[in-house]
Amino acid sequence: MRKKRGSYGFAGARKRRRPARGLLALAAVAAVGAALVVVLRPVYGTAPADGATADGARDGGTTQTRWGPLSALDRSLLVKVRQAGLWEMPAGQQAQQRAASPRVKEVGAMIMQQHMQLDADTRLTAQRLGVLLPNEPNGTQQSYLREMSTKFGADYDRTWVLRLRSAHGQVFGIIAKVRAQTQNTEIRAFAERGMKFVNTHMSLLESTGLVDKNALH
Known part of the structure; x- marks a missing residue:
């Protein structure tokens, strides 16, 4: 009877908990993937909000x-x-998996989360x-992702x-x-918010100690 009880004691409980930890890890990965699916969902646009007109938007003019x-420049900011x-x-997520430097992994995670x-x-x-x-990166950006994958x-x-x-x-x-x-107050406020994010990301990247003069061109 003692042997039977021992087989279902602490050691057995520990073995039974291992699959649970594995499931939690898989759930965490799935959660990140699901978050990216939401963020990367195609954006087909909507009709202009109240007070906006579409006149001139199709030919690149001012609305x-x-x-x-x-202006066309205002719209290009949102697109870029x-x-x-x-x-x-995706690059930030990839860095967490492929980077050799712990700091690069950490920066990749922060940039991904802040870009979301x-x-x-x-x-x-x-x-x-x-x-x-748009619902996908431009050609140059896609080439960067392919390059990093190698x-x-x-x-x-x-x-x-x-x-x-x-x-x-x-x-x-x-x-x-x-x-x-x-001259658009919404775009002005957006630009100020965006500038804070981008400035933070440049500082994070520089904190890796890997930024050289080629990156500053």
Whole structure:
């Protein structure tokens, strides 16, 4: 009887808990994947919100909204920030799995999470202003993801930081230009919020110690 009880004692309970931990790990991975599916869901656009008109939007001209004129440059900001998130969120998730440096893994997680927040803001602002958003990264951004998928170890870390730091520098310049020129109060507020995110991401990338002069061009 003692042997029988021993077989169902602490050791047995410990063995039974192992599958449960495995299921929790799988659930966590599934949750991240589900979150990305929501964020990366195609955005086909909606009719302009109250006070916005579609006149001029199709030919790249200026439209009138309740928040002021909405220029082609204003619309391009929403498009570019959306596309930035569409490749940097998967890149951040990938870094957590492939990076050799613990700091790169950590930065990848933070950038992914913050881009999810920024993407939600982008989609909401675009819906309010009646701006159509893309549902996939542009060709260059897709090539970055393919390139990083071929790298391993320290080479992966350097490539990942190079591509993301360079891209953030370009987006930062666009945001600054729109913030200086826009006459639309919604876009102005969005640009200010976006600039804080991008500035934070540049600092995070630089904290890896892997940013070189090529990333600053």
